[in-house]
Amino acid sequence: MSDGVSLPDLTPLRDWFSSYCNSFRTADLEVQRNFDLKQEHTRNVCRDALLIAQGMGPRFEMLAEVAALCHDLGRFPQFRDYHTFKDSDSLNHAHLSAQVMKQHHLLDFLTDQERGCIEVAVRTHNAFQVPEGLPALTADLLRLLRDADKLDIWRVFTEYFNAPEAERASGAGLGFPDLPGCSAEPLAAVSAGNMVQLSTLKSLNDFKLLQVSWIYDINFAATFRLIRQRSVLEQFRAMLPRDREVLDVLAQVGRYLDEKLRDAAA
Structure with missing residues (x-):
């Protein structure tokens, strides 16, 4: 795939996305708050995808925005x-x-190869790990989408946690109870340098640890820099219990982040 001189204009796709979001509008303020959350999230993932993709070529940057714009269409239904x-x-x-992307023929303006790459990236962006054996372009696009998605999910969650209860988008906490402390399994996973499995969570604090563990799954130097600039780890440290085992695993993730930033600067 070469970066051609002329790139497709994404204005129609951006306009379609706005119309799609508007089609779910409701007078139920609680439900609408969750739709608004996902519309804002998608726009921020587009922004962050472009930040990460800088310097990777205009065609790739365009594909990154398309994947980001489409990645959470299913959240609305x-x-x-x-x-x-x-x-x-x-x-x-x-x-x-x-499925929504295909039903509405949103990618018809792309080449077959590009369409296939974006379909895989969108369909697997929430997988626990990047599947093995993907073509290089597909793998790069998927890794970039996963990074950009995490960057804004961290913002969504910290805003959710710090907002008054009456103003929270109910879906953002995934319904976990706000219990003291952290469970043994999530703590052990982070301590071992692994991502936390959703199935092991028992509380909102465990969900916070899961999100901290995503730092182990970041792929691009630009993303590590944005994590540092946005004080992601510091914000989670402020939200988590001050237990010794929690502070220890946070310090370990901090050392991992420092190491990745040193590697990026070398």
């Missing part, structure tokens, strides 16, 4: 029909996003 963003209690929102 998911919340409308199930009143949750928790896939295990409803359906796989990434698979639904890929």
